Amino acid sequence: MKRIITLILAVCMTVSLAACDDKAGSSKKDSSSESGESVSSSDKTNDSADSADSADSAGENRYKKKLEKILEKAGVIDKPYAHALDDYFKALEHADAELLMKCTPFYKTDYLKKTGGADFDVDAHFEKRADALLDYFEDEFGDNVKITYEIKDEKELSQKKLDSITQEIKDSYGADVTVESAYKVKILARIKGDDEDDADTSTITVAKIDGEWYIFDGGYV
Incomplete structure (x- = not known):
């Protein structure tokens, strides 16, 4: 616990120092502008303020992401896609159709409704x-199946890959969506019933699409 607290404080201090450095840099630029010729001073001040705000925002987002990664590794907070995987394995274990549909990207269910015919019942x-x-x-x-899993590894997909997935969805399903984030996650799943038990490793791609996390590829959805 002491190690986790130390990590948190260290990252928070880094964020604070970074913010101070950004503001100090902005102050130096403002001071330098005042000592020079005064041409369109009002516009320059506004541009400088906008640039400083943009730099501060980018710096805060960068260090916030670093902090989240450290806290995830330390087990203090869940990974952003954790609830999607939890729902998915619960759906498999309990044959929960509602959860299974929740894990499925909405554009797939929309596509099923459009192409399934008048009598098609998605539920x-x-x-x-x-x-x-x-x-x-x-x-x-056998009966009384229990399924557990653990995350062995993960790889966050690049923006280029996210753009490729977005285009793939549009081409395959005609859906205009935004893929905001995605991970390839290496999973060790253990299945135990009354008769047999086994463990297997697989890779599942989870994606955040229009604000929600889904099982994108590699599962049973």
Whole structure:
């Protein structure tokens, strides 16, 4: 706990010092401008203020992200996509169609509704999928299936890759969405039933799309 607190204080101090450095730099620039010729002083002051605000904002975001990474590694806060993975494995274990649909990107369910025909029932579709998955697990492992998982590794995808995924969604589903963030997550899943148990490693891609986290690829959605 002392180590975690020390890490937090160290990063907070870094953020504070960075903010002070940015403001000091802005003050020097303002002082330098006053000592020179006074041409459109009002415009220069506004431009300088806007630049300083932009620099402060960028610096705060950068150090905030560093702090979040340290706290995640220390186990103080959850990873941003953790709830999506939790919901996903709960959906598998309990054959919960509602949770399974929640983990599925909304543009996929919209596409199913558009292409499924007049009699298509999206809720019934997910209920069948959830039941089929549970049947599979029970055939393989017996009754009373329990599924647990742990994150072994992760890789945050680049902006270039996010743009590529956005275009892929548009081309495949005709959906205009914004992929804000995504991770490839290496998962060790353990499945235990009355008859058998096993563990397997797989990679699942989780993505934040229009403000919400979903299982994008690599799972059963």
